Amino acid sequence: MASDKMAGNKIADDTLILAEGVDEEPIESNRRLFGPRLYLVVATLAAIYAGFHLAALNGLSISDWTGIRLGFLPTLPMETWNFRIVHVAGALALGFVLFAGTRFADDAMGETRMVEIAGWMLMIPALFAFGVALWFARLIDGGVMWNGLDATIKFRETWLYGAPLLLATIGAIVLSWMHKRERARVTAPDLVLAVCGFAVAAYLITIYGTLMRNSTGTPFAPIGISLAAVAGTLLIMELTRRVAGMALVMISVIFLAYVFVAPWLPGFLEAPRVTWQRFFSQLYTDVGVLGPTTAVSSTYIILFIIFAAFLQASKVGDYFVNFAFALAGRARGGPAKVAVFASGLMGMINGTSAGNVVATGSLTIPLMKKVGYHKKTAGAIEAAASTGGQIMPPIMGAGAFIMAEVTGIPYTEIAIAAIIPAILYFASIYFMVDFEAAKLGMRGMRDDELPKLPAMLKRVFLFIPIIILIAALFMGYSVIRAGTLATAAAAVVSWLTPYRMGIRSILKALELAGIMSIQIIVVCACAGIIVGVISLTGVGARFSSLLLGLAEASQLLAMVFAMLIAILLGMGMPTTAAYAVAASVVAPGLVQLGIPLLTAHFFVFYFAVVSAITPPVALASYAAAGISGANAMETSVASFKIGIAAFIVPFMFFYNGALLMDGTWLEIARALVTAVVGVFLLSASVQGWFLGGRSPWYMRVLLAVAALFMIEGGLVTDAIGVGLAAAIFFIQKAYRPRADAPAAVPVRGAD
Template identity: 65%
Template sequence: MSHKPDQDSTGFKDDAPTPPDAIASGVDEDMVETNRRVFAGWQWLLFAGLAIAYSSFHLISLNIYPMETWSFRIVHIAGALILGYGLYAGARFADQEHHASAPWLGWVSYALLIPAIYSLIQVFFMQQTLSGGALRIDPQVETWHFGFPLIAATVAAIGISWFYRQARHRFTPADLVLMVCALASAGYLLVAYNTDIRMSTGTSFAPPGITWAAIAGSLLILELTRRVAGLALVVISAIFLLYVFAGPYLPGFLGYPGLSMNRFFSQVYTDAGILGPTTAVSSTYIILFIIFAAFLQASKVGDYFVNFAFATAGRARGGPAKVSIFASGLMGMINGTSAGNVVSTGSLTIPLMKKVGYPARSAGAIEAAASTGGQIMPPIMGAGAFIMAEITGIPYTEIALAAVIPAILYFASVYFMVDFEAARKGMRGMRKDEIPLFSKLVKQVYLFTPIIILIFALFMGYSVIRAGTLATASAAVVSWFSPNKMGIRSILTALQLAGTMAIQIIAVCACAGLIVGVISLTGVGARFSSLLLGLAGVSQLLALVFAMCISILLGMGMPTTAAYAVAASVVAPGLINIGIQPLVAHFFVFYFAVVSAITPPVALASYAAAGISGANAMQTSVTSFKIGLAAFIVPFMFYYSPAMLMEGSWMQILRVGVTATLGIVLLAGMVQAWFFGPVKIWQRVIMLIGAIFMIYGGIYTDIAGLVIGAALFLMQRKAHGNHASVKPTA
């Protein structure tokens, strides 16, 4: 009996592969860093409870029972320190090659609990004394019974934690000491700042207790930043701190009269430094949007976003690369970290890009560039928009609108770079049976509702806090109509995830606040402004190039929020002093702080992508720099053509937006040596000239650029026609 093929009810063969229901899964999974502990049992319950309580504290304080501003920010940082030292180890975990540390390190750590707890008890006694009517605490008591024990325990425990290795599921006593020290430091500041003592900060009359608490708090912030964000920001912070005391001995414009240790540290842990703009934003907007992102993750919306991107763009040539642009841009906008987004979405998109023909370095570079672009995509902009609003006083809605055209230009650049490379190498898109059916996914388009509600609420005039809270609540409600319904357990999981996700960004913002404090208290920012003013006297363009280099240098190795906060404190005031509008100046430094993530030689997003693709890290960095080239050109156009930031009439804005986008297409063709077909060297030179003319934004340059673009278009169409392609490269 012969075998017959399977047939459907119509009698036709049913041998076509069935499209998958989903291609992405696990995008929303919590990424466990290499130095993060994984607890079980009562320890897991304890830290899960702390994380839930920490997230809930912010929701309640921001929406129902507000706290006094400085107290709220102190608790915000202290909570992150306690959670951070509980979850993140200071050294590699013990394994077969690196066995657990000697027992005596544990006994020394337990011994350090004595001075740490003693200093915490002294905070209670001091609070009792001040409540009893005393105006001050005896300086000897503050120094000998609080300051010295606290500093000794903090310094010794940090040193021990660098060498203390335990299994991944075990907690170390050295970190317990640091958690107690964080409580003692924050406790003293809460006591002192809620009395008249607060008025003495930054003067010679400031009590020494504030200095000791601020020194311990600064050390704890620096060490936690090292654990969660690497050494780059810590080294930069250490250089700035060194400048405080070495500045009086430096020659030229770097010199300044100097500050004593008491005057500096008694003021740096106020709203002039650590409790200033960066912590103001992290304790309100950033933590709120981290909770929002955690709710989206808990309801598996990230998986849907990526699957929707595959269904929409997967069949285009070089499909996975275009999916990466869409999905990574969207997810990067929400989660606020380029490298983190590369790890979450890149683990799916990078292997698929390699599968359709992209070299490993190109696959990693595309993902890095797309994830970095998420930081400049309105309305959230990776929290950058909120920091800019806090620093400049410009309304958030104005900043979000101003970011629209630059974001379009950036993603258009990445898209056409990807498209022209795919055409040049003859790459295919994904087959119909390899991607989810659009008709199925479109039925769940309501999952975009939380983001739509957020945008509408913001532009209807709701406060950022109220809009973010509404969006978070809507994420839970919308999930009830999806396969991943959020019940009490899922909501608690989201709050726990948010508390954990927040640690890195809060530590980074507090550390950036330390640098901002040095800049404001020493006046180095004003002297940098004078230097820019001198350069502007020679050439405005030279001053802008110098500002670009400093912004990228300050941002290297740092997350977006910290990079922008520091650059805004050092560079932006100088640009404003040479006559540039505040919005233009801050967007200029913001863009370069963001693209430092793909700028060689220290490109965090590119290095993260290279780890997934298996390509050389430096090659990936150079390629991502090339793909994101528009981000290095467009900021200069903010100065020459403010219409790019919605400054001007609608006709000007429309003309500049359209011609700049066409210029970006020419720029991408020039870089990839492809338009409708291969482009010769002399044509690439003409394309570059036409691109610059149209990106520049002047009426006459736009006309000249359009003429060049039209001529090249006709020339390429005539030479290569509509179906130009080349054979795939080996």
């Protein structure tokens, strides 16, 4: 793949283009690849799904699209809960059609035909449950009173709706684990699961359209709500397994098990006993699956995935990487610095650390190896840089939108506060790779290997959609309106490139957005399960009490404990899910410690993000190791080392709020300068290279101490830190102490 991207194709002005195909969507190993007819059907459904969201979020109706004014055509946006239910159900249906539950059969002879037959038999109860849900809607519309105490209604919901639904759901999930079929064909069990998702949605929309929404968690709640929630939870967890792996599923299972074993647990883990009916009747509401995570995925995240798809259609990703090459490729260890710049730019339009690694790393990692970086280091640099893309304003891997939803703090305020922490993170990565290149005697890339900067500047107009997005947000437009304007701008700007977007390209971008959104939507829904458990059991409040108890001994100890819990909860999960879960457990306790709301959530957000490069479960590092060919665990350890500043920066803005733009301009400027000096000293300590020379172990210790003094942000501590750094520099220049290891032989690189 990398060799294709480095083919060196020419464009009209004879400029060498290193990056090609960065915008191409990676194909997962369990994603089906359909033939022309079936592909057209699935592509149309995916485009309709994305277009539905774009229309709903902007308040358009079907009548607006068609020009036909009929009373029965719905007006969008829909009622909030119904919109979220449809949002999840659509992702489930598309997901089960696109992603297989097990490996594909090599050919028709390898297919498990008996399982296919059993799957079609399960379609009967699935369709029956769906039909019963529609029948319930007719009854309620006809004036039938509905409550959980009526014996007739309870019988109908249990045996005519719930039993067939659970039979079809559980049976189809189990069969999907065993059923192998060719990659171009959909299996019967997966079609059954798609129908079950619609059966859940149809029932909940019907029931929540009545007064029954207010009865959840009470004896008046119809048992069908609980049965639908059980089926919906199983569907969400199964699709999460397919698109995001087992980590989040296992954490969800642990939290669900906690609900029912909590009465027998010791200490702060103990919780009151709750029946399964009461718990599940509340789980599929705005305190759980339909809560903050789905609220964000159904509005901001889906909108910015559409924006990213439009940017991809106009090949903006290729331009970002080529621009980074033209800007930084000549510096020593050039490809590593390109990885830093490109990953920051790509992070603005890419929703996951691992996705960022795949997009840019397939190009930068081979080039880093080519100029002399060890394969382990090359993968680690890309993983650390790509993880930083999740904290890069304005989009921040969608985490900023969840933070705004949870805290009530305006998005623009969060984006502004994120600027200095992002600068510190990427400055630290830059220093780390620069010192590594200096130790190894690396060169930069030659001019004839790089795109020409003047040619890249001629196409700087490709930044216009992102500039419009930022400008609209700070002019007071809503996030939805700003994102829609930026998406339209991406289509308009494409007309100035060879990749002009017409109707076909727009439909292709919507199709791509519909497919890209599946993973993040189902992950947010699965995170909603965990958030619901935390909310309904009160474990978050008891964890806050534990933090308060620790703080009585040491506030720093409480912060370190909160850091470890946030990292642990985030391991193996995408950014949005990692932050949503950690914010529910950890952030309330930090706020009770007296830490400002924004600081507490940024603290949690940072550590949820860097869990992607924290051993032993480091998704970004594992993705990078797959490209570099290095050992996955060694790569994760190396990426942890390279991204070490990310574990220090949250403590820096805890001690100095000016780093989150809280203070006068003079305070903010001083905090930025001293913090940059601090991460410089920390990087020098870790790499053992300080201002042109190797440093022995005791000087590295002193550099680390100097860096820590710069963290607190006070005048006295800053003066001590700068004084220590100056003393170390004087010792190094005057006495030239012998380094711990001999200097490395300079690497010739690609000459």
